[in-house]
Amino acid sequence: MSILVEISEALQKGKKKLVVQYVQQALEEGVAPQQILNEGLLPGMDVVGQKFKNNEVFVPEVLVAARAMNAGAELLKPLLAEAGVGTPGKMVLGTVKGDLHDIGKNLVKMMVEGKGIEVIDLGVDVSAEAFVEAAKEHGADIIGCSALLTTTMPVMAEVVKAVEAAGLKDKVKVMIGGAPVTEEFCKSVGADYYTADAASAAMVAAEILK
Amino acid sequence: MNSQQKFDHALSMQPFAKREDIPVFPHTCTFAAVVAGVTQADIFRGNDAWMDAYKKCCDVVGYPDVAFPLGPKTVTYIEQMKVRIPGRELGENELFQFIEEPIMQESDYDLIVEKGFGAWQTPFVASIQNPPFKGPFLKFKVLKGFIGCGMEVKKNKKFWDSKNIPLMFHSGTAPAFDTFSMSRGMGEFCCDLYDCPEKVKAACEAATPEIIKTGITGVKSAGGNRIAIFAMRSSATFISTDMFEEFAWPYLKQMILGFYEAGIVSVVHCDGNWLPMLPYFKELPKGSCIIELDGATDIVKAYEILKGYQIIRGDVPPTLMAFGTPEEVTAYCNKLIDMGMEGGFILGTGCEVPLNCKVENLKALIDSVRRNP
Ligand code: B12
Numbered sequence: 140m141s142i143l144v145e146i147s148e149a150l151q152k153g154k155k156k157l158v159v160q161y162v163q164q165a166l167e168e169g170v171a172p173q174q175i176l177n178e179g180l181l182p183g184m185d186v187v188g189q190k191f192k193n194n195e196v197f198v199p200e201v202l203v204a205a206r207a208m209n210a211g212a213e214l215l216k217p218l219l220a221e222a223g224v225g226t227p228g229k230m231v232l233g234t235v236k237g238d239l240h241d242i243g244k245n246l247v248k249m250m251v252e253g254k255g256i257e258v259i260d261l262g263v264d265v266s267a268e269a270f271v272e273a274a275k276e277h278g279a280d281i282i283g284c285s286a287l288l289t290t291t292m293p294v295m296a297e298v299v300k301a302v303e304a305a306g307l308k309d310k311v312k313v314m315i316g317g318a319p320v321t322e323e324f325c326k327s328v329g330a331d332y333y334t335a336d337a338a339s340a341a342m343v344a345a346e347i348l349k
Numbered sequence: 350m351n352s353q354q355k356f357d358h359a360l361s362m363q364p365f366a367k368r369e370d371i372p373v374f375p376h377t378c379t380f381a382a383v384v385a386g387v388t389q390a391d392i393f394r395g396n397d398a399w400m401d402a403y404k405k406c407c408d409v410v411g412y413p414d415v416a417f418p419l420g421p422k423t424v425t426y427i428e429q430m431k432v433r434i435p436g437r438e439l440g441e442n443e444l445f446q447f448i449e450e451p452i453m454q455e456s457d458y459d460l461i462v463e464k465g466f467g468a469w470q471t472p473f474v475a476s477i478q479n480p481p482f483k484g485p486f487l488k489f490k491v492l493k494g495f496i497g498c499g500m501e502v503k504k505n506k507k508f509w510d511s512k513n514i515p516l517m518f519h520s521g522t523a524p525a526f527d528t529f530s531m532s533r534g535m536g537e538f539c540c541d542l543y544d545c546p547e548k549v550k551a552a553c554e555a556a557t558p559e560i561i562k563t564g565i566t567g568v569k570s571a572g573g574n575r576i577a578i579f580a581m582r583s584s585a586t587f588i589s590t591d592m593f594e595e596f597a598w599p600y601l602k603q604m605i606l607g608f609y610e611a612g613i614v615s616v617v618h619c620d621g622n623w624l625p626m627l628p629y630f631k632e633l634p635k636g637s638c639i640i641e642l643d644g645a646t647d648i649v650k651a652y653e654i655l656k657g658y659q660i661i662r663g664d665v666p667p668t669l670m671a672f673g674t675p676e677e678v679t680a681y682c683n684k685l686i687d688m689g690m691e692g693g694f695i696l697g698t699g700c701e702v703p704l705n706c707k708v709e710n711l712k713a714l715i716d717s718v719r720r721n722p
Contacts (some may be wrong), residue, residue, distance in 0.1 A: 245536070319668045
């Protein structure tokens with residue numbers, strides 16, 4: 140088995156130490172850091188995302204896989220920076236004001252990072268203004284909003300308006316999600332994208348940044 | 350039939366003769382304030398203020414067949430989570446908010462195995478109070494809190510008894526698995542399941558008998574015979590059936606059986622998707638549980654699986670209560686009623702009625718069993 144496949148498989152099983160060991164080994168063997176990322180770590184996370192979407196694996200499996208991915212990516216980070224390899228784009232992500240549910244949002248973060256996209260995580264209880272401020276500051280391409288409460292969903296409409304008011308409509312796409320959110324709601328507030336799960340969120344984000 | 354008789358009939362799992370015989374239970378603990386025209390801060394002040402609001406709400410929308418036993422302040426105590434309080438950390442009319450903070454350490458699993466669940470739980474419950482309990486006699490203060498909840502339920506029960514309306518439950522508890530998940534934090538806890546699974550299981554095993562004992566004491570002190578079990582992390586929204594079988598079910602089953610032996614029915618609060626977990630409940634004595642679904646589980650399939658084994662309560666979703674029309678609520682309820690006529694069914698809301706629910710929708714829900722379509 141090639142070392143890149145080994146990395147991907149260890150990642151899928153959430154074996155952090157093994158992933159770190161294989162990434163080190165690959166580097167020693169002279170595999171380019173970008174190749175390790177694109178052909179080892181990210182495809183591994185992709186498989187986990189698909190399985191999560193199909194209810195073959197659940198939250199703990201995703202969390203430990205993401206932990207393994209991050210440990211491997213940590214080793215590559217300085218090397219990728221040195222080589223001048225950038226990310227395909229940036230996403231500002233958070234749970235909207237008044238809402239403290241973050242388990243789904245964190246899964247979105249992991250999956251989107253699994254596409255090599257940089258995620259700026261604003262945490263929970265994030266106001267529309269704070270989303271837009273952060274998007275400006277980081278030059279983000281996408282704003283991702285999560286809401287789990289019927290009472291906090293309207294904040295998503297505020298985010299869309301704030302993006303327009305800041306003149307960022309053409310630059311920044313707004314993506315929304317969370318259990319009570321629907322495609323219909325997405326249309327009604329004028330957000331750009333909605334997906335029902337984290338793996339699809341990552342796919343759409345990657346699509347946007349192509 | 351009066352409400353008590355309807356409820357008993359539902360628990361017997363015999364078919365209902367008429368749709369009016371299906372008991373209805375809208376969970377309006379906090380929404381009551383909206384109808385009564387008072388704030389969330391008002392009903393958080395204490396049991397009397399809450400009961401006043403609850404009664405006013407019932408006067409407006411109609412009395413339920415099953416009542417919620419305790420006010421929001423007491424709910425937050427028995428659920429054992431850190432909370433932000435309306436009128437204090439939150440606006441006067443905002444819903445109280447549970448917050449999840451990683452307070453429990455990995456070493457606490459060992460502590461529980463060595464010194465017992467109480468050795469960890471007492472300082473934990475004391476520390477999450479707002480403001481935290483401090484000083485000596487912590488154990489006494491925490492216990493006094495639980496007994497106080499029981500006394501309140503007992504008092505409220507008197508009022509509802511006079512109307513022949515049963516309470517949904519008389520005390521509450523949570524399985525060790527779910528308590529650990531919420532007090533370790535989801536991320537840490539999931540890693541524990543991989544890094545030190547044996548420790549987690551040993552701690553669950555050590556904690557469960559104590560949890561059962563405390564639960565029985567709580568129910569008895571309220572003079573009741575039903576206990577709510579908040580198994581918030583044991584569903585397929587979070588874990589696979591493999592993990593459920595290994596870490597959650599053995600202890601949840603032990604709890605339900607322990608309560609059953611003490612003459613107590615378990616009201617298992619099943620937020621999230623429980624469908625893959627439901628067949629396990631067929632291993633239990635018939636009628637030992639009421640399963641409360643919140644709209645995230647396919648209730649028709651759930652009923653198919655558990656019919657004749659356990660009672661189901663549910664599940665008008667909060668989104669429908671908030672954004673739907675009364676006609677849509679009625680249509681949804683009618684489907685549930687048609688399904689539930691075979692018995693063992695309580696019509697209810699999925700978890701709690703959200704604060705932005707329309708009053709007409711709540712009326713439509715209550716009326717749906719009482720009016721022929
Ligand atoms: C866990 C949970 C909690 C935990 C949260 C812990 C945490 N750190 O997040 C705690 C106990 C703290 C909690 C608190 C409360 N909760 Co809560 N909670 C839940 C529960 C059981 C599961 C939510 C969850 O984590 N699901 C698992 C994740 C993986 O799913 P997900 O979030 O939907 O995410 C997926 C997709 O939606 C999508 N996605 C998510 N975000 C995004 C973002 C983007 C951009 C995209 C594209 C996709 C996407 O991808 C994810 C993965 O595939 C639900 C029940 C339910 N049926 O959903 C109730 C639920 C959401 N809670 C509810 C309520 C009422 C509350 C409280 C108000 C209760 C209270 N009075 O304290 C508080 C609110 C506190 C606050 N202000 O936020 C209600 C909401 C009803 C309503 N009004 O709409 C629910 C529905 C329960 C119910 N049936 O009544 N809760």
